[in-house]
Amino acid sequence: MDIHQNARLTPYSREQLARKVICTGCTLKLAAASFNVSAKTAGKWVRRYRAEGSDGLRDRSSRPHRSPRRLPEALRLSVIELRRGYMPGYQIARRSAVSVSSVSRILRRARLSRWRDLNPPPPVVRYEHAAPGDLLHLDIKGMTRFGEVSLRGDGRLRGKKEHPGFLALHVAVDDHSRMVFAQMLADQKAETTIGFLHAAVEFFASHGIGIRALLTDNGSSYRSRQFRQACQQMAIKHSRTRPYTPRTNGKAERFIQTAMREWAYAKHWTDSSQRDQHLQSWIHYYNHERPHGSLNYKPPISRSQEGTTS
Template sequence: MSHSNAILAPAGRLKLARCVVNDHWPLRRAAERFNVSVPTAARWAKRYVEFGEAGMQDRPCRPLSCPHRSAMRTERRVVGLRTSKRWGPARIAYHLHLNISTVHRILRRYHCPPLRFTDRSTGIRIRREHAHRYEYTQPGEMIHVDVKKLGRIPDGGGHRSLGRVAGEANARARNLSEGARKNRGLLRGFTFIHHAVDDHSRYVYSEICPDETKETAAAFMRNAIAAFAAHGVKIQRVLTDNGSCYRSRLFAQTLTEAGIRHKRTRPYRPQTNGKVERFNRILLEEWAYARHYTSETERQACYLDFIEHYNRSRPHTALKGASPASRVNNLPG
């Protein structure tokens, strides 16, 4: 579609055609006046004579005929097999001796939904292709909890800032100085960040912890419950993965004493806990690897500022540009 102020917009074409047809300008003079070629001036003048002002509008680019398009009988057989048998493009193609891509284009042309969006017994659509994400209606109805494990940055910088050779040399020096022994089954070279993300508001409470044991997870959960309660949010449900710390009796007892229902995701399905997984990605992009840090202490010193920015200032696409704090009550300031 041309710009409304372009020379050969519908209004400009009409002026050109009227100069040629009504005012009897020579085609060459009209073409020079409107800075177009003579054949172009002749084309618009001819359309004006045949169709009047309506002929000045853009015509669709679709061809009048498509010799390579499949016959209507073939298209009907493809759609018929999809409707009656609920077959996929490959099976229909094998049955009708067609290319799979041809069958796929026919199904798309007739707006046939993917089989995974339909009920296999009735063929009725049960899911939309661009379905809206689920979301609880009030803060505290569902809290997503998870742990993000990050490698600690050695003093002097890691491999992301210094390169692989120098970064590994700093890491070896740190391990030798600390004695890098296993502590409670986990190396001291890692930092464990525990998150609690509210499903409705995306408001997050987070702590940097030395491990992911059941005692640490239970203590973090008690702090998260108190932090949300300070803002008038009563936690009703908690969703976690199947990590050992979340399957412990101590963690279950912590939730039971607070009157919170515990739900766990299906094994090997992190998508179920997708809101906290998405926050983990934001964490890496905007804090953990946002710039080059010279030590783990320097990186952790920026963490509280990042959480404050995320909760109060950062626009969230799921909230139509608002911040998570805009959906939480009783926040100070």
């Protein structure tokens, strides 16, 4: 039960105060002084206790019984309807003959005061294919090379040279089992991506999973003619997500977030080579040991052909 933030008495103390007056014959002034409240407050709780018992000692709403200046319900619905027609607040106020502040209050309560509230994002539809290999999510995360840099006593960085360049973390996630294959490669070109696709197919085949379809974003390597031909040669159906909707490829996106948190940024690496050397050991831990929330806290290997036969 919620109690008013400035209340001096809890319901239990209110009952003790009322019992002290009613049962022992104590005066209101003495009872109020012993509970450090005014005689008026003590009298209120005594009257409520006599009339309603313990239920009368609960806090009541301070909202008035009547609000003569409240706007009619029909007018409120009219304001909301005009707003859903993308009309600005000041125009609604002119058409409805009410003040701008009243229109603003109505829209805030209806959660329509901001333009983005008129077009809320569609709800996320979660899906999962029935068997391992039915769909493979592919994605690429750009990573930075870095070397050892020390801080001198005067605050300057020592050992910092030209920017050492970038790398690309290529990721493949099986939709059903959540098993992952990842490699740190030199770039995001079509030839590199095709080589990663062949390596991913071989990896999943070694675990008894045959890849039948791919889902990627609209990166240049995935849109290339070479990648399309490679998918046709391997008899793999290739689909791309709708532009600017990363949630459709959410399993790969979510894995990349996990990898950044638990591997790439989990500790201070001396240089990027040391970080990259620990990638495969972390991937093995992810597939074979790490509990997965969407798999009832079992590792992804439990859903592969290898895990179901063992």
